[in-house]
Amino acid sequence: MLPFAADAGQVHLTSQTRIVAAVLALFFMLMILELIRRDRLQERYSVIWFVAGLGMLAGAAFPGLLEVVANLMGVRNTNVALFSIVLLLLLGLALNFSVIMSRQAAQITRLAQERAIEKALAEKRAGANGNGASGEERLEPEKERLES
Amino acid sequence: MRTLVFIPAWNEEAALPGVIADVRKAIPEADLLVVDDGSTDATAERAREAGALVASLPFNQGLGAALQTGYLYALRNGYDACAHLDADGQHPAEEVARLLAEVTADRADLVIGSRYHAGAVAATGDYRPTFSRRVGTSVFRFFLTLATRQRFTDTTSGMRAANRRVMSLFSQRYSPDFAEIESLQLAVRQGLRVEELPVRMLERAGGSSFLTPLRSAFFIFKGLVVLLVGQFRPRHAETE
Numbered sequence: 001m002l003p004f005a006a007d008a009g010q011v012h013l014t015s016q017t018r019i020v021a022a023v024l025a026l027f028f029m030l031m032i033l034e035l036i037r038r039d040r041l042q043e044r045y046s047v048i049w050f051v052a053g054l055g056m057l058a059g060a061a062f063p064g065l066l067e068v069v070a071n072l073m074g075v076r077n078t079n080v081a082l083f084s085i086v087l088l089l090l091l092g093l094a095l096n097f098s099v100i101m102s103r104q105a106a107q108i109t110r111l112a113q114e115r116a117i118e119k120a121l122a123e124k125r126a127g128a129n130g131n132g133a134s135g136e137e138r139l140e141p142e143k144e145r146l147e148s
Numbered sequence: 149m150r151t152l153v154f155i156p157a158w159n160e161e162a163a164l165p166g167v168i169a170d171v172r173k174a175i176p177e178a179d180l181l182v183v184d185d186g187s188t189d190a191t192a193e194r195a196r197e198a199g200a201l202v203a204s205l206p207f208n209q210g211l212g213a214a215l216q217t218g219y220l221y222a223l224r225n226g227y228d229a230c231a232h233l234d235a236d237g238q239h240p241a242e243e244v245a246r247l248l249a250e251v252t253a254d255r256a257d258l259v260i261g262s263r264y265h266a267g268a269v270a271a272t273g274d275y276r277p278t279f280s281r282r283v284g285t286s287v288f289r290f291f292l293t294l295a296t297r298q299r300f301t302d303t304t305s306g307m308r309a310a311n312r313r314v315m316s317l318f319s320q321r322y323s324p325d326f327a328e329i330e331s332l333q334l335a336v337r338q339g340l341r342v343e344e345l346p347v348r349m350l351e352r353a354g355g356s357s358f359l360t361p362l363r364s365a366f367f368i369f370k371g372l373v374v375l376l377v378g379q380f381r382p383r384h385a386e387t388e
Contacts (some may be wrong), residue, residue: 055373112205112216117224120181120203 021060029053045100048093055089151178153244154209154218157307158185161194164235165326170343171233172231174241181221182235185214191235192295207325211306211329216318223315228252233261238306243347246308256334256343257315260300261307265346280364287368288329296336301344304328307338309341310387312376326374333378 032049037043059066059082068083153171157164164182171379173182182195186208186318195202197276215232229251233239239261247259262283310318317338323330328386336341 001294105324109209109216111209112209113213113220116183116203116217117221120221121225123181124201144388 018060018063022057025056025060040092049095052089058113149229150227151175151248151252152181152218152222152225152230153178153248154181154183154221154230154232155195155200155235156183156185156214156218156232157187157191157195158208158211158214158219159189159191160290161187161189161191162192162237163237163382165198167196167233167235167237167241168195168200169237170237170241171244174197175245176309179227179232181218181219185209185211210324212322212324212329215247215327216322216324219310219315219322220319223319224313227312227315229309229311230304230315234306238262238349240348240350244307244309247345248345250343250345251309251311254311255341257311257340258300258332258340258342259309260305260332261347261349262300262302262342263303263343263347263349264301264345265344273325280361284364284368284371288371291372292329292332295333295375295379298336298342299344300332301334307347307349323374326371329371329373330378333375334381337378337381337383 029050032041032046036043036046066082066094067084070076070078073081073084075081075084122142149178155167155171155174160167166203167302168180168182171178180200180201182192182202183203184195184202184207192202192204205214205217218230218232225247229248231251233244233250243261247261250256270337285302287306289301292300292303314335317335317340318331321334323334332342345350
């Protein structure tokens with residue numbers, strides 16, 4: 001009998017590992033709550049982490065779930081199924097962050113542009129009011145100095 | 149007819165005053181704006197001394213963002229036409245004036261100054277592009293022509309003139325990473341009249357080109373991805 005085949009279709013989780021996993025999942029979710037409470041994490045970005053925590057908890061409480069999922073995926077080894085799911089989840093999260101980052105980069109750029117334009121306009125107004133002369137006239141001597 | 153000439157500048161303290169003086173002489177009727185892209189040298193001070201209005205980005209954002217700042221400024225302040233040229237002294241201002249004339253005569257929405265256009269090659273004895281640049285240029289020329297079904301010879305030219313339709317488009321959508329090429333594709337896809345004009349360009353007066361062979365290869369690869377993706381972007385209705 002192949003040891004591999006004997007493993008197939010069963011989830012080997014002792015009650016000890018299940019308790020450890022459940023405690024970790026709960027701890028994880030508490031940590032997220034704490035981060036939100038301290039304004040270190042915004043609610044809108046926390047939802048996805050709560051879902052992940054709940055998933056961990058569900059896996060610990062009902063190991064049979066994993067088997068069902070593995071069967072649905074057509075994967076014989078539940079460990080492979082578990083790792084595949086986690087890997088895909090992390091990939092999705094990383095992509096999600098790239099999307100958020102891109103949006104924020106665009107927002108930062110626009111903010112920088114707006115500020116630059118505002119400052120330039122303020123400078124222009126100050127220059128126009130300050131001397132009573134237009135910027136061009138005022139700066140003629142400078143231009144000559146540069147050319148000489 | 150109000151005209152704005154803007155110059156994106158990043159650490160170009162050496163060449164910039166000369167460029168500003170050149171623009172003032174060749175296009176005296178235009179307002180002048182230097183977009184200082186987070187320079188760490190005295191670019192902004194030199195520009196102010198030379199009599200230009202300076203819009204300083206608080207940190208370096210890349211050429212695309214700097215150019216977009218200029219378009220946004222022109223749009224907001226009601227300019228009828230705008231033009232931009234490089235700060236390193238490669239672009240003679242009298243050539244920029246010719247581009248602006250095309251726009252103000254309403255023969256095109258966006259005019260590109262081309263150093264490779266048939267008419268320009270003969271006239272340009274003093275501009276010799278490096279090998280990396282020649283390869284990149286021909287690759288982009290081929291693919292952009294394929295993408296837009298319009299012949300472009302100088303896809304990365306930083307000497308352009310535009311009217312309000314272009315300002316409105318570019319101030320909303322302008323790729324921060326790949327400004328020159330994607331903007332051409334975008335403009336053509338939006339149904340704008342884009343035209344190339346042969347111009348004379350000079351060797352750079354200061355600073356050094358950022359193109360090394362490896363960077364060029366990466367630049368080309370990135371450009372092709374951008375062009376490919378650009379072909380699948382939705383065509384937006386013009387908004388102003």
